[in-house]
Amino acid sequence: QVQLIESGGGLVQPGGSLRLSCAPSARTVSNIDMGWWRQAPGKEREFVAATIRWNGGHDYYKDSVKGRFTITKDNLKNMMFLQMDSLKPEDTAVYYCGASETVVVPHITSAYKYWGQGTQVTVSS
Numbered sequence: 457q458v459q460l461i462e463s464g465g466g467l468v469q470p471g472g473s474l475r476l477s478c479a480p481s482a483r484t485v486s487n488i489d490m491g492w493w494r495q496a497p498g499k500e501r502e503f504v505a506a507t508i509r510w511n512g513g514h515d516y517y518k519d520s521v522k523g524r525f526t527i528t529k530d531n532l533k534n535m536m537f538l539q540m541d542s543l544k545p546e547d548t549a550v551y552y553c554g555a556s557e558t559v560v561v562p563h564i565t566s567a568y569k570y571w572g573q574g575t576q577v578t579v580s581s
Contacts, residue, residue, distance in 0.1 A: 457482070458480055458481060458482050458483050458555065458569075458570040459480070459481040459482070459570075459572075460478055460479070460480050460481075460553045460554070460555055460570055460571060460572035461478070461479045461480075461481070461572060461573075462476060462477065462478050462551065462552070462553045462572040462573065462574065462575040463476070463477045463479075463575060464476040464477045464575060465550075465551060465575030465576045465577045466576075466577070466578070467578045467580065468543055468577075468578070468579055469579070469580070469581050470543060470544060470545060470579055470580075470581055471542060471543065472543050472579070473539070473540060473541045473542075473543065474540045474543065474577060475537055475538065475539050475540070476492065476537065476538040476540065476551055476553075476575060476577070477535050477536070477537055478490065478492075478535065478536045478537075478538075478553030478555075478572060479534065479535045479536075480534070480536075480555055480570070483555070484531070484534055485529045485530070485531060485534050485535065485536055486509075486529070486531045487509075487557070488509075488555050488556065488557055489506065489507070489508045489509055489510065489555065489556055489557070489558060489559035489562075490506065490507055490529070490536045490553065490554065490555045490559075491503070491504070491505060491506030491507070491516075491527075491553075491554050491555070491559065491562055491568065492504040492505045492506070492527065492538045492551060492552070492553060492554070493551070493552045493554055493565070493568075494547075494549035494550065494551045494552065494577075495549055495550050495552070495574075496548060496549040496550075499549075501552065501565060502518065503516075503518055503562065503563040503564075504517070504518050504521060504525065504538070504551070505517045505518065505521065505525055505527040505538060506527065506559060506562035506563075507527050507528070507529055507536065508559055508562055510558050510559075515527055516562045516563070518563075520546075521540075521547075524540065524541050524542045524543075525538060525539065525540050525541070526538070526539040526541075527539075536553065538551070540577070543577075543579045544579060545579045545580060546579075547577060547579050548577060548578050548579050548580070549577060550574040550575065550576050550577075551574065551575050551576075551577050552571055552572055552573075552574045553571070553572040554568030554570065554571050554572075555568060555569070555570045556568050556569040556570065557569070
């Protein structure tokens with residue numbers, strides 16, 4: 457069974473930055489497709505970003521985070537990261553790491569087989 461362990465959430469002021477981490481067990485990040493999702497209170501889980509290997513290596517982002525968030529992998533550390541800059545109050549949510557051996561359509565939840573437990577990000581002054 458693959459487990460995904462997220463960390464790095466917290467409270468930050470608007471305009472600030474956070475870096476989320478996701479570490480998979482029983483898999484190496486270089487061999488799986490991975491992404492970040494978020495869920496705000498009373499809302500559905502939504503796609504944030506994904507890094508996909510099988511199509512030649514492409515990263516995908518939700519429009520509202522383009523230019524502010526960056527998804528990366530570190531093969532030596534076997535971790536995936538989400539660097540979040542210029543954070544806004546509307547970014548407040550629980551952020552989830554998702555993964556699967558092959559993610560064909562990055563922006564649908566059913567494409568991800570494994571999920572982390574989530575980490576809270578709160579953007580507030």
